[in-house]
Amino acid sequence: xxxxxxxxxNDLAKILSKAIHQEARDDRQYNLMEFCGGHTHAxxxxxxxxxxxxxxxxxxxxxxxxxxxxxxxIDNAIQLAIEHDVILCTYGDLLRVPASDRKSLLxxxxxxxxxRMVYSTQDALKIARENPQHxxxxxxxxxxxxxxxxxxxxxxxxLEDLKNFTVFCNHVLTPxxxxxxxxxxxxxxxxxxxxxxxxxxxxxxxxxxxxxxxxFAEEFQKPVVIAGFEPLDVMQSSLMLIRQLNTGRxxxxxxYTRVVSREGNRKAQAxxxxxxxxxxxxxxxxxxMVPYSALQIKQKYEIFDAEKRFKVADIQASDVKGCECPKxxxxxxxxxxxxxxxxVCTPENPxxxxxxxxxxxxxxxxxxxxxxxxxxxxxxxxxxxx
Amino acid sequence: xxxxxxxxxxxxxxxxxxIDMTHGSGGRAMAQLIExxxxxxxxxxxxxxxxxxxxxxxxxxxxxMSTDGHVISPYFFPGGDIGSLSIHGTINDVAMSGARPLYLxxxxxxxxxxxxxxxxxxxISMAQAASDCGVPVVTGDTKVVEKRKxxxxxxxxxxxxxxxxxxxxxxxLAQPGDAILINGTIGDHGVAIxxxxxxxxxxxxxxxxxxxxxxxxxxxxxxxxxxxxLRDPTRGGVATTLNELAQQSGxxxxxxxxxxxxxxxxxxxxxxxxxxPLYVANEGxxxxxxxxxxxxxxxxxxQAHPLGQKAAIIGEVIEDEHGFVQMQTSFGGSRIIxxxxxxxxxxxx
Numbered sequence: 001x002x003x004x005x006x007x008x009x010n011d012l013a014k015i016l017s018k019a020i021h022q023e024a025r026d027d028r029q030y031n032l033m034e035f036c037g038g039h040t041h042a043x044x045x046x047x048x049x050x051x052x053x054x055x056x057x058x059x060x061x062x063x064x065x066x067x068x069x070x071x072x073x074i075d076n077a078i079q080l081a082i083e084h085d086v087i088l089c090t091y092g093d094l095l096r097v098p099a100s101d102r103k104s105l106l107x108x109x110x111x112x113x114x115x116r117m118v119y120s121t122q123d124a125l126k127i128a129r130e131n132p133q134h135x136x137x138x139x140x141x142x143x144x145x146x147x148x149x150x151x152x153x154x155x156x157x158x159l160e161d162l163k164n165f166t167v168f169c170n171h172v173l174t175p176x177x178x179x180x181x182x183x184x185x186x187x188x189x190x191x192x193x194x195x196x197x198x199x200x201x202x203x204x205x206x207x208x209x210x211x212x213x214x215x216f217a218e219e220f221q222k223p224v225v226i227a228g229f230e231p232l233d234v235m236q237s238s239l240m241l242i243r244q245l246n247t248g249r250x251x252x253x254x255x256y257t258r259v260v261s262r263e264g265n266r267k268a269q270a271x272x273x274x275x276x277x278x279x280x281x282x283x284x285x286x287x288x289m290v291p292y293s294a295l296q297i298k299q300k301y302e303i304f305d306a307e308k309r310f311k312v313a314d315i316q317a318s319d320v321k322g323c324e325c326p327k328x329x330x331x332x333x334x335x336x337x338x339x340x341x342x343x344v345c346t347p348e349n350p351x352x353x354x355x356x357x358x359x360x361x362x363x364x365x366x367x368x369x370x371x372x373x374x375x376x377x378x379x380x381x382x383x384x385x386x
Numbered sequence: 387x388x389x390x391x392x393x394x395x396x397x398x399x400x401x402x403x404x405i406d407m408t409h410g411s412g413g414r415a416m417a418q419l420i421e422x423x424x425x426x427x428x429x430x431x432x433x434x435x436x437x438x439x440x441x442x443x444x445x446x447x448x449x450x451m452s453t454d455g456h457v458i459s460p461y462f463f464p465g466g467d468i469g470s471l472s473i474h475g476t477i478n479d480v481a482m483s484g485a486r487p488l489y490l491x492x493x494x495x496x497x498x499x500x501x502x503x504x505x506x507x508x509x510i511s512m513a514q515a516a517s518d519c520g521v522p523v524v525t526g527d528t529k530v531v532e533k534r535k536x537x538x539x540x541x542x543x544x545x546x547x548x549x550x551x552x553x554x555x556x557x558x559l560a561q562p563g564d565a566i567l568i569n570g571t572i573g574d575h576g577v578a579i580x581x582x583x584x585x586x587x588x589x590x591x592x593x594x595x596x597x598x599x600x601x602x603x604x605x606x607x608x609x610x611x612x613x614x615x616l617r618d619p620t621r622g623g624v625a626t627t628l629n630e631l632a633q634q635s636g637x638x639x640x641x642x643x644x645x646x647x648x649x650x651x652x653x654x655x656x657x658x659x660x661x662x663p664l665y666v667a668n669e670g671x672x673x674x675x676x677x678x679x680x681x682x683x684x685x686x687x688x689q690a691h692p693l694g695q696k697a698a699i700i701g702e703v704i705e706d707e708h709g710f711v712q713m714q715t716s717f718g719g720s721r722i723i724x725x726x727x728x729x730x731x732x733x734x735x
Contacts, residue, residue, distance in 0.1 A: 047720045
């Protein structure tokens, strides 16, 4: 796999590892938050932690679209499928996310609801074309990367006059979430979470560019390095963040120059801006209500808006008692700090969203990293139940 | 069978005909289906006796028996079909004990409306596979379910075999220090199936590795009868099978990512689809765990067999009270290789 293997080379990793060990000072900790689940996944999958000094800590952020979706929105989707009898098209990861009353899309599918797993918005359009007698709803989630394809689907549906196709829009915005984390009491006042710098999103930044991060790098005096999702990207970016911290700088640097520019993809931005607009408020699991942190479908395209067509109402749902997903998503706790982790909450039986997606911090800890903490697991076993 | 074929004035329409409820009713339509498709293609002495069971003599010693249901979708795929797969799958399950497979039984559940042309194609493929393997299908059963109560065709096969003297192979016999081998590239079957899925067609030259491994196993147990474990990494892939063995034997395992044989096209498809080849199904692979001093010999035996040319030693068994399977990554770190969670691909075998 040329062009991919180059970013996983062991000889280069060793050189970077040596450079990081030389650069990192012994007298301090470096707490670096990777915002994206893609980074979390790369760190665990390739064992990046084994190659960096012990005082360089990766703090896992909220950048997993499945993880931050609040329970109420899954409840909404379940209502759409059951009460409005729609064909609900969704990405695979969402199927297992726990909803209220121990339900999930997977469970209601087994009970007869028509839930279809799709790989792209184009699959959902195809299902709509093939089932003209049925309402077909695409359950759209994701950060800025997955938003343009949803916008394309809506425009295509309009072009084809697909009257049975709508989108349940849950697209969220990265900069608003990072800012929210930096403004949270844990970071600002209580100082219980120490975040020294950020790995900026890679795919998201290919759309929005590196510019949007400039404000909070300056405002909160935290360095940001836009980092690719390959393990060498993560190591190179770690080195760049450590260098900035050692020299007292707080700039937006771009490690992922092979894809990301300062301005981003203007064509994609314009496409999204034509179909969608900022939502006044949106709930994030872990962060609560974050103003102007999500998108909704513009009035001009409202016939494709499932929320309008089916009069979707806000649902205030509560998470499973004891589940630390909200704090884990803010970096305030580690998965192993949660009493449910590995006891009643496992990937087979997830209690919280962070255990569902392979990009979720809990699932990554469990699947790739739990041999690092076996002693913690042993002592906690069978002590707690929900 | 030529005499009995004349009992039906009009031959079964295997060009345009379809299965209907009468084919499972026990009446003449079912008798015709059995005679003109099943007996005709599976043709062997035991089946021709037309009893509800097959009776045969067995040599003394330890026998093994295994059964496997096949529900794969789509039922024709690059490199095979549900028919050949149902023969290979059960032969492999029997042979993983070190046994020589002797006979097979086959049960069919057909959905009303299933094209007879497809059924015949599948039966011919099964018969060919059984004949190639030298393991006849000696008894069977057919049921028909109403439209929408099944999904075309489900096939269950059961096999019996006999274990040679002095061979004791079991999943609980792995010991720290043992070597872990595989007979070739991983993930081929799952990727081939995925490439032919209706909603996910993509161009690939990868074919399923579906194959019967009993002759390879016969070679191994003949020359190295003391191997500890053999298992085919089907659903859940190499990762899940090694976790099963680690748990059964109460040991850990350490793999080397560099040593894993992976076809470049499989690696590329997995990269694109976000899959891990370690969790993708195989249908013609076996994992062998043996003492370190036997590893080289087993590797040579594998590499000398047509189904083992890309065989490799991929890791070793270690002491670990937690029973973790871990891997040294090519990148230079380490990670745990966990059980498969949920499904990577639905209905792959």
